[in-house]
Amino acid sequence: MPAVVEIRELVRTYRTRRKAEETVALGGVTLSVDDSEILGLLGPNGAGKTTLVKILSTVLLPTSGTAMVLGKDLVTAPRAVRENVGVVFGGERGLYPRISARQNLAFWAALYRLDRRTAQNRCTELLERMGLADRADEPVETFSRGMKQRLHLARGLIHGPRILFLDEPTTGMDPVAARDFRVLVRELRQEGRTVFLTTHDMAEAEALCDRVTLIDHGRLVLDEPTRHIGRYLDARECVDFSCDDPALLAQVPELAFVESVEPREGGYRALLREPADVAQLLVWLIERGVLSARRSESTLEDVYLRLIGTRAMSV
Numbered sequence: 001m002p003a004v005v006e007i008r009e010l011v012r013t014y015r016t017r018r019k020a021e022e023t024v025a026l027g028g029v030t031l032s033v034d035d036s037e038i039l040g041l042l043g044p045n046g047a048g049k050t051t052l053v054k055i056l057s058t059v060l061l062p063t064s065g066t067a068m069v070l071g072k073d074l075v076t077a078p079r080a081v082r083e084n085v086g087v088v089f090g091g092e093r094g095l096y097p098r099i100s101a102r103q104n105l106a107f108w109a110a111l112y113r114l115d116r117r118t119a120q121n122r123c124t125e126l127l128e129r130m131g132l133a134d135r136a137d138e139p140v141e142t143f144s145r146g147m148k149q150r151l152h153l154a155r156g157l158i159h160g161p162r163i164l165f166l167d168e169p170t171t172g173m174d175p176v177a178a179r180d181f182r183v184l185v186r187e188l189r190q191e192g193r194t195v196f197l198t199t200h201d202m203a204e205a206e207a208l209c210d211r212v213t214l215i216d217h218g219r220l221v222l223d224e225p226t227r228h229i230g231r232y233l234d235a236r237e238c239v240d241f242s243c244d245d246p247a248l249l250a251q252v253p254e255l256a257f258v259e260s261v262e263p264r265e266g267g268y269r270a271l272l273r274e275p276a277d278v279a280q281l282l283v284w285l286i287e288r289g290v291l292s293a294r295r296s297e298s299t300l301e302d303v304y305l306r307l308i309g310t311r312a313m314s315v
């Protein structure tokens, strides 16, 4: 089966009027995305994620390279592509606060030229599905953050797209609202939709995405199924520990079975060469009086930090 999205050597440069030089936002990205997949688009600020999403949603033309969406070239057949993609922004962007949720959706249905009956049915169905039916006729400005995000999702789905782009969808939501939102996103995948998720939240990407890509300086530096992320690091096994003794701490990276030691919140993380080394390090630490030491596993955040460095923290 052909890929839902097939990108080949996609390049996008920007030239500002004031600055004569060119900014390379995408420097030749090749990527293929399957049906019913949640794909994480990760990367530091300015990496090129928004540019990629803008090109795939036909808002921006590429400088060179090709991108096919459901077999249609987005440069030569943008209208066919547009019918199949939905974009879900975060926050206040794109919603009209003074009018009701139903009126917001009806407006977007009209933009997509849905006929009246289809539009009415689609709005009612989506408002129910997003848990907004009770408040459907109230102004959006009275909605909580979580409700607004669910309305954004309804808006992105109004024309029944197969592919959805979600931009930082749970930013600013409380944990329960964010969890409920993730349930909705998983349902979209079950319906056979493909979801691109742009996020700076590594835990969210790990929990939600089937695959994660990491973009840095306009290039794809990682493209892996999420379940293989740990394997991507040479050392999968880690030990988290705290240590107040600088002399002892300095000895840890020198141990033959320790690959590296990195600072972590509240202490340090040692990456080990082999799974069997966990016990060795735990014993070594405990024998020297370190009692707060425990085995843990590499996370997506570790991979991110390894590949991008501390710039990852400046989001």
Ligand SMILES: Nc1ncnc2c1ncn2[C@@H]1O[C@H](COP(=O)(O)OP(=O)(O)OP(=O)(O)O)[C@@H](O)[C@H]1O
Binding pocket: 014, 015, 016, 023, 024, 025, 043, 044, 045, 046, 047, 048, 049, 050, 051, 052
């Ligand atoms: N309209 C524009 N004109 C000039 N340069 C631009 C324009 N839009 C983006 N850029 C530049 O292109 C590069 C990629 O930007 P992009 O917005 O795609 O990154 P991003 O990964 O989405 O970042 P963020 O996480 O901050 O949203 C950056 O260097 C940015 O400054």
